[in-house]
Structure formats: structure tokens, C-alpha cells
Amino acid sequence: MRVFFLVAGLLLLFGTEVWGVYSLMPFTDIQEKETTAITYFFHHNILWLRVLALVLIAYPVYYIVRYKKIWQKLLLLPVFAGYVIVFYYFNYYMAPAQIYQPVQVKTFAPKNRNKISSDKLVIGVAMNGIAKAYPIQIVGYHHQVADTIGGTPVLITYCTLCRSARVYNAVVEGKPANFVLMGLNNFNSVFEDKATKSWWQQETGVAIAGPMKDKKLEEIPSRQVTLSSWFKEYPEAVIMQPDSNYLAAYGLANNDRAYFRLKYMQANAEEYKSKSLVIGVLYNGYAKAYDWEALTATRFLEDSLPDVSVLLTLETDNASFHLWNRKVKGYVLHFERIGNTGNIRDVNTQSTWNMQGACIDGALQGTQLEELQSYLETWKSWNAFHPRTEMYKDKEAETSFIRL
Incomplete structure (x- = not known):
């Protein structure tokens, strides 16, 4: 015994x-x-x-x-x-909480004092009359950055394993919450709020364990674009600057487009499929995903979801993407490419539009399409949390990539 x-x-x-x-x-x-x-x-x-x-x-x-x-x-x-x-x-x-320490010195700078290269990828957030940009290489190292935008406490997150960016209102039980990285669940980051000790899934904002289980953090709209693209729309935006305590860890001298490159060869179709990047869309409970390589090949995709017709565009930097509602003044617009100009034309009025969703010439000049929330991440991650997702299939795509 x-x-x-x-x-x-x-x-x-x-x-x-x-x-x-x-x-x-x-x-x-x-x-x-x-x-x-x-x-x-x-x-x-x-x-x-x-x-x-x-x-x-x-x-x-x-x-x-x-x-x-x-x-x-x-x-x-x-x-x-x-x-x-x-x-x-x-x-x-x-322990992840020990490895990935939170930001110690958090500073922001306007465009004229910014030290972040304009071609870097950022998570952009605009609310309460204030626009901020958070470099992905900085957020990715810490996995989360706590901040306040116009009086609202926010949690900026990025999971480097599944390439997903999410922004949440950092209020739990009516009080601002502090979060720490716990690790992974289903290959996606999990955070714990220190007050209730509940665990929150980064991908969905839903508490998966603890007193707040099944509760959901309020998501705040965000975009994943280059800093130069963000400045085009928000020239007065401020940018998060690197914390000098972690300069080497950020790897800011490296090309952050590695976030778009895959570690797996296309020869391994199944592995390539799961690690491939998709743009995920959630609209009124409906989930759909678009192959990133399809977008890079065509630069714009038209589609229709239940209750909304959409236009997916990619800017000339090959990194900044947008999802637009293509209904204007009660009419659904249809688009076509204009040679190699980088612009598109709506068939309805023959007006010219840029990839930022703005009409720059024609009958609708000055019109701006409504932007909808979309996410870039791996198919493995998106499908794990949205298993009923429909994959977009473009029969006319002139590409040779592997379909998901």
C-alpha cells in the first residue's frame, strides 16, 4: 500500500x-x-x-x-x-504568460513622428472619433495589447499561429478587465481575465471556461491593412510605437509579409489546404470563406451572401483587403476590371472605382461603398470555429492554386 x-x-x-x-x-x-x-x-x-x-x-x-x-x-x-x-x-x-510579457512602455505617435515603416501590416481601429493603428509584428509578439480608445477599454489581439486578428471591448461584468495569455485551444489563443478567472477564446470572444462561460465579449470592428493604406483613410491616426524592452523580439527589420507565406509545400495538398489563408466573413449568422490566393490572382471578387451582395478587393500593396457592400442607392452594382489600371468599373453606370471602395469618376463619383467586417487567417482556424462555412468557388478564376 x-x-x-x-x-x-x-x-x-x-x-x-x-x-x-x-x-x-x-x-x-x-x-x-x-x-x-x-x-x-x-x-x-x-x-x-x-x-x-x-x-x-x-x-x-x-x-x-x-x-x-x-x-x-x-x-x-x-x-x-x-x-x-x-x-x-x-x-x-x-508558461505562455511568462514567455510573452505584456507591453511595458506603450506609446503612440502621429504620422510625422512615427517610426514604423508605412509598408508594415497593422490592425486598424477607428471609434469614438479616434483612429489608431497597431503593428502586427508588435501585437503578434505580445499576442494582446490593452488600450483605451476614446474612453473605451479595448483588447487588441493577434494569434500568430492561426494569423487571426480580433479587437474586443475589454469590459467584463461592467468593469475594465486585464487579460493574460494562457495558451492555446484548438490552435487558437486563449486569454484569462484576472477578475473572474474566466478563459476567453481569441477567435470568437466567447468564454470557454470559468464563471463567465458562454458569455461573449463585444467585438469592435477592425481592419488588417498596411499602415500606408490606413493613413489614406485616417491621416490623423496615431500608431503604436515599439516598446524598447522588446525591440529584438519584434523583428521589425524583417519583412512582415511572412504572415502571408506558407510553411508547407503545395505538393502536400491536405496540409497546404489546412494552412492556406482565407478571408472569412460572418454576416447575420452566415459564414463564408474566400481563398486568399484567388483574391491575389484576380484582385477583386464579387459574391452574394444572404441579405447582402459583396465586393472583395485587394489594394496594389497586395496586403490590404476590403469587403464592401456593393448595394448603392437601392441598386446592386456589378463590376469589371479596367485593364491593368488597378481600378474597376461598375457595369450599371460605367463609373470608375478604386480598390478602397471609392468612386473616382463617373455618375457615382464621390460615392463610398460601405465596408463590412472580414478576417484574414488560416483555413484550419476559421473552419474549426465556423464548421458550417461555405467556400467561395469562382468558376472563371484564371488561377492554378489548390482549391480549398
Whole structure:
């Protein structure tokens, strides 16, 4: 019986430390299983689990120290030394909250004092009469940036594994909340608010565990564009500047278009398919996805969703994309390419439009299309949280990419 308690206690002691971190890491055998409930239980009861483990091994250890031979007693030393190593490794070295520290010095600058290159990708947010841009390389390193825009507390997030950007109103139970990165669920970032200890999914803003389970954070509209594109619409915008404490980690000298490149060869169709980028759209409960390569090949796509007709455009920087409602003054417009000018023409009035959704010539000159929310991320991530998504199929696309 003493052996049983000793083995059980040691397994619980070691297992508690390992599981709490391992289950939130990007390992396929864990991420593709529903382990949130048990992981949350371990995280929030770890102190009591440690106490239970120590109680289980207390008498067997006492018995060994009191009655066993010297060499048997010495065997306890590497066991407990191993536990100390495991404890430190998984709680201080591997824990995401320890690896990805929050921004320490947060500063913003207007265009004339900005140090961020204009071709960098940013998450743009405009609300309450204020426009701000958050470089993806900065947000991506921290995974989240807490800020206030026009008096509203916001949470700017970016999951580097699935390439998804989301912005939320950072209010929980009527109070501004502070969030910390916990790890991953279904290969997507999970955050915990310090007040209620609930876990929130980055992709959906829904609490997946804790007192707030099934509640949803209010999403704030955002765009993923280049800084130069954001300045075209919001010349008075301010840009988040790099925190000097993490300059090397940001890798700002590197080309951030790596976010558009895949690690997988097209020869592996299934792997390529899951890691390919799509533009996801949610409208009145309907989900649809558009292949990023289809858009880069054609530069604009027309489509119709239930209750809305849309136009998807890509600017000449090959990074800034927009989803527009193509209904104007009660009429649904249809578009065609104008040679290699980078502009398009609506068939209805023969007016010319740019890829920023503005009519620049013709009967509708001065008209601006209404922009709708859309997201760029991997198909694997989008499909995991929106499994009933319909894939856009363009029969006339002049491309050779692999269809999803």
C-alpha cells in the first residue's frame, strides 16, 4: 500500500505541473481533443492537487527515511530534484504568460513622428472619433495589447499561429478587465481575465471556461491593412510605437509579409489546404470563406451572401483587403476590371472605382461603398470555429492554386 501511495502521489505531483502547460501548447494530440474543462480544473485547483499529492507521499517518504537503507533514502534525492526542475520549467520557462510579457512602455505617435515603416501590416481601429493603428509584428509578439480608445477599454489581439486578428471591448461584468495569455485551444489563443478567472477564446470572444462561460465579449470592428493604406483613410491616426524592452523580439527589420507565406509545400495538398489563408466573413449568422490566393490572382471578387451582395478587393500593396457592400442607392452594382489600371468599373453606370471602395469618376463619383467586417487567417482556424462555412468557388478564376 505504501508503494501505491508513493507512486500515485508522485504521478499526481509531476502530472499536475506538466498537464497545466502541456495541454495548452500547440501539440496536435492535445489541441484536436476537447480538454478545456479538465485543463481549467487543473489550473485553478493546482494548489490543492499539490497538497493532495504531498499527503499521499508523506507517509511512504517518512517510512523510507525512518526505516530503509541509506541507498534507498538517497533515491529520494533525484526524485525530488527532478520535481523542482519540472516545477520551474513548466511554471516559469514554458508558461505562455511568462514567455510573452505584456507591453511595458506603450506609446503612440502621429504620422510625422512615427517610426514604423508605412509598408508594415497593422490592425486598424477607428471609434469614438479616434483612429489608431497597431503593428502586427508588435501585437503578434505580445499576442494582446490593452488600450483605451476614446474612453473605451479595448483588447487588441493577434494569434500568430492561426494569423487571426480580433479587437474586443475589454469590459467584463461592467468593469475594465486585464487579460493574460494562457495558451492555446484548438490552435487558437486563449486569454484569462484576472477578475473572474474566466478563459476567453481569441477567435470568437466567447468564454470557454470559468464563471463567465458562454458569455461573449463585444467585438469592435477592425481592419488588417498596411499602415500606408490606413493613413489614406485616417491621416490623423496615431500608431503604436515599439516598446524598447522588446525591440529584438519584434523583428521589425524583417519583412512582415511572412504572415502571408506558407510553411508547407503545395505538393502536400491536405496540409497546404489546412494552412492556406482565407478571408472569412460572418454576416447575420452566415459564414463564408474566400481563398486568399484567388483574391491575389484576380484582385477583386464579387459574391452574394444572404441579405447582402459583396465586393472583395485587394489594394496594389497586395496586403490590404476590403469587403464592401456593393448595394448603392437601392441598386446592386456589378463590376469589371479596367485593364491593368488597378481600378474597376461598375457595369450599371460605367463609373470608375478604386480598390478602397471609392468612386473616382463617373455618375457615382464621390460615392463610398460601405465596408463590412472580414478576417484574414488560416483555413484550419476559421473552419474549426465556423464548421458550417461555405467556400467561395469562382468558376472563371484564371488561377492554378489548390482549391480549398
